[in-house]
Amino acid sequence: MGKARTVGIGMDYSPTCISALRWAAENLAENGDRIILTHVQPPRADHTRKELFENTGSPLVPLEEFREINFSKQYGLKYDPEVLDILDTVSRTKGVKVVAKVYWGDPREKLCDAVEDLKLDSIVVGSRGLGSIKRVLLGSVSNYVVTNASCPVTVVKGTSLSKP
Amino acid sequence: MTKDRKIGVAFDFSKGSKLALKWAIDNLLDKGDTLYLIHVKPSQGDETRNLLWSSSGSPLIPWAELREKEVMQKYELDLDPEALDMLDICSRQKQVAVVAKLYWGDARDRLCEAVGALKLDCLVMGSRGLGTIQRVLLGSVSTHVVANATCPVTIVKDPVAI
Numbered sequence: 001m002g003k004a005r006t007v008g009i010g011m012d013y014s015p016t017c018i019s020a021l022r023w024a025a026e027n028l029a030e031n032g033d034r035i036i037l038t039h040v041q042p043p044r045a046d047h048t049r050k051e052l053f054e055n056t057g058s059p060l061v062p063l064e065e066f067r068e069i070n071f072s073k074q075y076g077l078k079y080d081p082e083v084l085d086i087l088d089t090v091s092r093t094k095g096v097k098v099v100a101k102v103y104w105g106d107p108r109e110k111l112c113d114a115v116e117d118l119k120l121d122s123i124v125v126g127s128r129g130l131g132s133i134k135r136v137l138l139g140s141v142s143n144y145v146v147t148n149a150s151c152p153v154t155v156v157k158g159t160s161l162s163k164p
Numbered sequence: 165m166t167k168d169r170k171i172g173v174a175f176d177f178s179k180g181s182k183l184a185l186k187w188a189i190d191n192l193l194d195k196g197d198t199l200y201l202i203h204v205k206p207s208q209g210d211e212t213r214n215l216l217w218s219s220s221g222s223p224l225i226p227w228a229e230l231r232e233k234e235v236m237q238k239y240e241l242d243l244d245p246e247a248l249d250m251l252d253i254c255s256r257q258k259q260v261a262v263v264a265k266l267y268w269g270d271a272r273d274r275l276c277e278a279v280g281a282l283k284l285d286c287l288v289m290g291s292r293g294l295g296t297i298q299r300v301l302l303g304s305v306s307t308h309v310v311a312n313a314t315c316p317v318t319i320v321k322d323p324v325a326i
Contacts, residue, residue, distance in 0.1 A: 005191070023286075023316050027169070027285075028191065028192065138310060138311040143311075146307075146310055146319055147307075151321065152187055152319065152320040152321065153318065153321075154286075154316055154317065155316065157316065
C-alpha cells in the first residue's frame, strides 16, 4: 500500500507513551515500514555513551541490540519489558523494522529536530510525560511537538478508548 | 486485516483539512474501516433543519448520497473535485465506508463531542483552518481538540506554515 514509511515514536516510558507506541504499532505501521523509538535524555546526564554521541544522537540501534539490558544501562534508559514486547510483536507479525535512537538535550527541540534528521513521515507522542503536574491535559513536550514539527503529529491519550 | 475502525476527519474546506483527508486515506484507512467526514458549520439559527439537528448534528449521510450535487447544495457543502475524487477512490478501491456528518456550533466543542458520540477510534485534522491569522502555527480549534479529545488525534501540517 504505497511506499515504506518511517514513523517516529517519542519515548520516555511514561504510560501515555506506551499507549502511543501501541497505537502506532496497531494502526499506523504496516509491512515494510520502519519504527524509530526516539528517546531524549536530559542534557546533564552522565551516560557512558553520551560523550561519543552527544551532538548527533546515538546511531540507529536495531531491536536485537536494543533489547539487551546492557544497552539500556549504557544509555540510561529504563528497561521496559512491555515496550520490548510490543516492538517484538510488531516486528514479527507485521514485518516492521524497529530501531532505537537516543538524543541528549531538550525533548521539545530534539524531537522536532529528529523529524528532519531522520526524515520521519510522521511522529507519535503521548499526551503527558513524566512531568509533575498531573492535571495538565497536554504536556509541554507534546504541545511543542504538535505545534512545531514539520510532519503530521499524532497525540495519543493515556486512557485510550480502543476496542478490547 | 479488517480492523473495523472509525476514523474521523475534520473538514472545513481549508487546504489543511484536505491534506488531512489525504493523509488519513493514504496512511491510516484500510479495508473495512469507516471514514467519518465531519464538518462543523457556525450556528446559523433559523433553518428548520438546523433546529432539529442543532444539538446532535445531522444524521449520518452515506457517501453515495452525499456526492450528488443536489444533496451537497442542500447541506451547503462545497467539496472541490480533488476532494470528491479522493473520497471516491477511498470508498471504491479501498472499500472503506464513507459517511459524512454535519454539526452546527463551535468547532472546538463539536469535534470533541463527536469523538464521544460517534465512538471514533481516532481523529485527523489540519493544523490551521480558514482563520484570519495566517502566521499562527497551530490554529485554535486544532489546539483545543488535541488537548481535549479522548481519542488519539493526528494533526497534519499545512505546508505553508513551515
